[in-house]
Amino acid sequence: MNYIVTIGIEIHCELKTVTKMFSGAPCSFGRKANTCVNEIDLGHPGTMPCVNQEAVAKAIQACTALHLEIDPLVKFDRKNYYYSDLPKGFQITQQFHPIGRNGYVTIHVDGESKKIRINRIHMEEDTAKQFHLSTKTLLDYNRAGTPLIEIVSEPDMQSGAEAQAYAEAIRQTLYYIGVSDVKMEEGSMRCDVNVSLRPEGSDVYGTKNEIKNLNSISNIGKAIDFEVERQKKILESGGVIEQETRRYDDKTGETILMRKKEGNVDYKFFPEPNIFPIRLDAEWIKDIQDHMPELPEERMARYQETYHLNDHDIHILIANKEMCQFFEDAMQTSSNAKGIVNWLLGDVSGWLNKNNASIETCNLKPEALVKLVKMIDEGKISSAQAKELVEDLMAGKDPEESAKEKGLAQVSDAGALEALVQSVLEENPQAIEDFRAGKDRAVGFLVGQVMKKSKGQANPGLVSQMMQEKLKQYQ
Amino acid sequence: MEEKKDQAYFRKLANQLMFDLSDEEANAIVKEFEVLTKQLELLDAVDTEGVEEMIYPFEEDTFFLRKDEVTHVISQEDALVNVKDKIEGHFVLPKVVK
């Protein structure tokens, strides 16, 4: 039997704010334990929440980028449960009135575009971090109270690849507009995936399982592919899917049972009495929306239009915001977009990968790359010669100087080349015969001989041009 | 199906709230619950059709949002001043099983 796979994803992202969602203590990553807190984050008696304006602004940006309608009346609710990492014994969230509703993001899988609907985005606060030792658990409240948005998709995805593309599209969008670091490995973006199967033809959703602990985008696809197969096997052998929470083990590539869900947990949601509804100023919202950073899809269109780059290059470039920035800085003074992109995605990226470095922290400056590409374009050095300069270039050296040091220069002097061309023709009468017999290869051969004679320093374009000219007399 | 509101029921409820009840205490709640049930009839006697919940004493919208500036941080020492057991600036618990 064939099965229809249904996937919904909940994504939590930490917002990049200076202070916490409800307190004026700083947000931090990797600071000394319990040094970025105040009494509010520790849930001390008598403390009260105070909403961070920037967190609301960032949530509005996220909603706008993902096409959600914004509710200008901000309200919060309590989600009540007891856990060691939850200081107040409740989390302040937006259960009943999320800040954003009904959006979408467009994904591209196998050359097809598909809109994945987003049900809601709401604001809430993060929990404390736990470190599990052999017999003890240590608690650090630095993370407690960090602003989060939760993005809840509709169950619109049907494969691991689609889910992966969705998570990547969300990640890229939030990263572009700068509202979150979206680092899955550091936990600033976390994905929970719900997967269910139903037989083709049935319109009743199957029992869903939730997969947690997905610490990379690629693991989302792998975990779902595994989970789909696992559920399929159970269904095909006449079994029943139980409602479970599972986690993905990236060593074995399997999903593992964490706990069975016994009914729904009752979180006893109710409106947070300490925060009156907050009416957002329409002008303020509009101002945020009018000053949105460029979104990935907008940038793609612009690169196509302005620089005429091909789709493949654009997709790779767009995925790296810093690389884009470098590219755009270079294009301030360069007129060869294609040349710059080829270098960035080719030798520069290769070098960065090999050295585990990044474009924004390496020593390469846009001006240097512009100069290098220009030297090639002007025939001062050949592309082959330029490759010898990569190490120097990445070390921050001026390409002109290092070309000089290495003695790399193209012979473009017409007189010198004329002599070389003449002597090659004289030495290769057979090639001239071949040319006269209509064998085009002969031209390439003769040019190659000139290059060889010049020890690679002759300007190949110029040589080719001169050779064509000379051979005309033999036609 | 409605669960029976007996001692066991309220003890289970108490345990969800992370505390226990003695037999006597559980019994007192069973009794109080009977009174509450009667009191609820008094609530039911009020027609609230179409009435909105009153969540806050005042319902004028507010506009204030806090500026995203660090206003108040406490020292690690203060954070931990009310606990005995601490390791390297952390609060300590027996291992929490997830």
Next chain:
Amino acid sequence: MIREIVENKAQVEETCTKAYEKAKAYQDKLNAVITFVDPKEQLENLPEEGLMRGVPIALKDNVNTKGILTTAGSRILSNYVPIYDAAIAEKLKAAGAVVIAKASMDELAMGGTNKTAYIGPCLNPWDTSRITGGSSGGSAALVASGVVPMAIGSDTGDSVRKPASFCGIVGIKPTYGRISRYGIIPYSSSLDHVGYFTRSIEDACITLQVLAGRDDRDMTSSYREVPDYRALLNADMKGKKIAIFGNVLDAIANENTKALFFDLVEKLKEKGAIVDTFYFNEDLMKAMLPTYYLIANCEATSNHSNLDGLRFGVRETGASMEEIMTNSRTKGFGPLIRKRFVIGSYGLFEENQDKLFRKAQKVRRKIVDELNVCLKDYDCLLAPASSTIAPRLDEASGDELSDGYLVAENHMVIGNFSGYPSMTVPMGFEEGCPIGVNLTCRAFEEDMMFNIGKAIEEITGYENLIAEVK
């Protein structure tokens, strides 16, 4: 009293030290204090000026004080040393007030007797065989016995206004949002108010001026300007329209209470007040207590989920996180508190909320709508603050939710539902024990409330009543 102390600069130190000594001396008889605070250091750091410079005061023990034990009357917090000051603790300090005691209270402010404090009951200075009422009983006792001229309380149902009645003093619950709640250990956030006790209306004016005002840390606090209440004070009753709370008077059996009340009403009329009787819908009156009970307990069970013994408070031993939490909360909370948490949690269950919590919130609106009808035509709603004088320690029912709980004993919660300003002022005595009258006014009309209070004070002559502690 406050003004005299402030003006008598030279004797400030003596006044505070005496108050401190007196509080200690009365402790055996009243058991009003949980923690004594030596005024010495505060006296060395007094501001140059201040509306309360050098005035000894007491704080209810749910007001957080940095570095000073703050227990909220509960065993689970019996070792809790706050790492921050409540907003009002800061304001009082800036005005020059000197804290000499953290006063006893019902556990987590959830009671009306002050019998549930973990240190045992607080006793009434007028008759130590009687209760003070609660939950702000310790604060009331310290003001009534003349130890301090002002003490902070908190009022969720009538926790300032009821003990004020039993102790023969002024008890104020201003408008919701008038005083910041930041740093007050809560009971029920939508009903909680910071309140206070004094022995005169003038002191009540001065105190509110110190305490009131916007605080960004409490998002529910009001931006309204704080007037100079004392400058606005006058006892002119001409044309003031007063509504007698008819349902409450009908429900009171005690003839003496009614006689005291109607005698007062007559005198208010003589002063030019226009008095009518206003009746609330009787169904709403009867629904008042269950409405309060549900809202308060539902919010309380959530508010106190942070008391788990992990980051502060008394931590009991246990082999796991769950065991530590469970043992700490079982031993840390008294049986009454646990009972209320269970009921509150029941009311919050998703399948119950429509019938319980949300139903209560809807009834709350109808009650407040009815009050608005009344206050549209009248400047205040007037009723006895209790049906009798303070009950004896062994009579006081504890806190059962019983059918016998009368309309007469629970009407003041209307001030918490609405958030409107409400106060109790002494109106007379029976068996040597005081009883008060309660008035409720429109939102932010504390000045009106003080004026009517002042007129009552002039009529009764009960300014600066002090109980002789025997």
